[in-house]
Amino acid sequence: MKTKIALGLVAAVVLTQAGCTTKIKSLPMPAAVQTQNGQDVALYFGNQTHAPVKQSYGNKEFAVRVLRKVENSPEANCSIALEKAVQELRDYARAQHANAVVDVRTRFQHNESASSTEFTCGASLNGSTLAVRGDVVMLETQ
Template sequence: MKKQLLLAASALAMLTQVAHARTEVMTYPIQPVLQSQQFAPGVALYFGSQAHPAVVSSLGEVTKSSHPARKTATEVEICNATLADALRQLASAAHDRGANAVINIKTWFHSTESNDVNNYTCGVSGVSAALRVSGELVTVEAAK
């Protein structure tokens, strides 16, 4: 009897871990993150094919990622925090290299990619969230 209880408890623990480990690919709007965060000063962010001032020079493409623990956050809260962290890294890289913009920003989780102007892709499970962002670091013409 004791052995059966131990096996049942072990099976339940494994099922709980599997349920928490399942990762879902989610899509959420970018604007709430952009409106609630401050990124590197003087660095503009342009997603996908979003219109931007003329490029004066390119400093190359950069990829950054974020993978925070979920704790008690909802799916949208942890995905928004994950995007904010990755964008902060991307904008800081641009600032450090003398760029004033990042263009053609795309997001992805594993093989699911988004270069959408309005939405981003995030992988989220019961224990964490993850995504990658990439974009081209550039100097753009100043607004006249």
């Protein structure tokens, strides 16, 4: 009897944990994040070319977790998390009177991407998590 109870408890734990597994995803960068038009703070991912740096305000990182809505796929939730993190990064840069963030990278735990076409996110049935970081700068203007 005790063996059956123990096996039942182990099975319950395994099933519970299986539903909580976070998958690391590399997803296409949403066009809205890549667009510089109309933005007072430009974003340059990885080693994208930009004007020379006039002044640096340091490196800044924002981590975001978005709870999953039933109607959203994990991928859609990752895009929402990215947009929120990028907005926080832009808001911070704006407060520093910077006009750009360069060497922008996305990360989930120790998995990092410096790509301008893809981003890294951790997605589970509960939500999506990622961090965005970059160097907040004032670029020379022409």
